[in-house]
Amino acid sequence: MLDLAARTETPKTAEEVCALVAEAEAADCTLEIVGGGTKRAIGAAAGADVVLSLAGLNKVIDYAPEELVLTAQAGVTLAALEKLVAAQGQMLPFEPPHLGKLLDAKGRATLGGTLAANLSGPRRIRAGAARDHFLGLQAVTGRGELVKAGGKVVKNVTGYDLPKLIAGSWGTLAVMTEITIKVLPAARxxxxxxxxxxxxxxxxxxxxxxxxxxxxxxxxxxxxxxxxxxxxxxxxxxxxxxxxxxxxxxxxxxxxxxxxxxxxxxxxxxxxxxxxxxxxxxxxxxxAFAKDPRCLWRVSVPPASGWKVGEAVGEALYDWAGGLVWLLSDADPRAAVRALGGHATLYRGEGVAFEPLDGALAALTARVKAAFDPKGVLNPGRMGH
Known part of the structure; x- marks a missing residue:
């Protein structure tokens, strides 16, 4: 049962998550969804009534090294998974960043939070993004309904590709409870x-x-x-x-x-x-940018144009052959970034984190949000909706 006085709930099972979300919807309450809390300040949920922590969902469900597939609960830390697969000579192919030091966070990055933000490391230029290795999930919608999608195979064309929709939604569509990903042999x-x-x-x-x-x-x-x-x-x-x-x-x-x-x-x-x-x-x-007090932006642009961002706006560090630019700048770089065909997200500092949507994209996003979370229970205001 929701405890508004404690303000934090830590369910241990998917069924408990379902019950908590359903109660919140019925009571017109809102929930902030938290994994390890490392990215909690990015587009922070605005005035949520209760924090729903996934720290209690921290078990590896199944790992089949010979099949290159791993299933774990959303609250499992990246560090634990990296240690587990390394013992089998394998790796998380999208090389996920932890970002705890960069964002001055005390918690530890989790699998669920990483996929919710669709975060990938330097190997993205060869292996693809986090969502490309996201095979299946179990999640709870804002209606309190448990849904499953995908499976333990690389190709699964049955139905809607829910994992790719959830990846990058920052917990605004559903609460992931169980995740299946692809792993690969580590380079010798x-x-x-x-x-x-x-x-x-x-x-x-x-x-x-x-x-x-x-x-x-x-x-x-x-x-x-x-x-x-x-x-x-x-x-x-x-x-x-x-x-x-x-x-x-x-x-x-x-x-x-x-x-x-x-x-x-x-x-x-x-x-x-x-x-x-x-x-x-x-x-x-x-x-390199962990201790700087200036606003920190994560910029995505066509790789050949990456160098223009730092030249135009602020101090930069370039990854993905120039396609990912980490930018230190107290000035908002979005106009310059849009002119280059990219977009920017504020990762550290005061201001609006995610770029406002407009036109057809805003309308489509609103319809998807309404289908999954009609009352806006999950992470209110996190991405501007």
């Missing part, structure tokens, strides 16, 4: 090529050249001089990094090919496996 060898001293535009050109080569890059990032000079890297020059993963012989051949293709951009150095993994963890977690 990893090397990173480094270029130094390039300005943002020239770095963008280098990453475009690299992406066009048959090198199967699994990471392409650029840290301008200001970002590279910050802890933990503390470099003296801008750094452009290109990661290759796979079997040792394949990686060696691709490194040689890519280094030859990039000769026109200056000296090419290498990071060995251990240093490469640490470097890309820092990029994934945007550690």
């Amino acid at each position: 060898t990893e090397l990173t090529l480094l270029l130094f001293g390039l300005d943002d535009r020239r770095a963008g050109e280098a990453m475009t050249v690299a992406m066009g080569e048959p090198a199967e890059l699994s990471g392409a990032a650029h840290l301008p001089r200001a970002a590279a000079a910050r802890a933990p890297l503390k470099g003296e020059m801008a750094v452009t990094a290109l990661r290759l993963e796979g079997f040792a012989a394949s990686v060696a051949a691709r490194v040689d090919h890519l280094a030859a293709a990039l000769k026109g951009f200056g000296r090419v150095d290498q990071l060995d496996t251990a240093h490469s993994r640490e470097f890309w963890r820092q990029v994934r977690e945007v550690e």
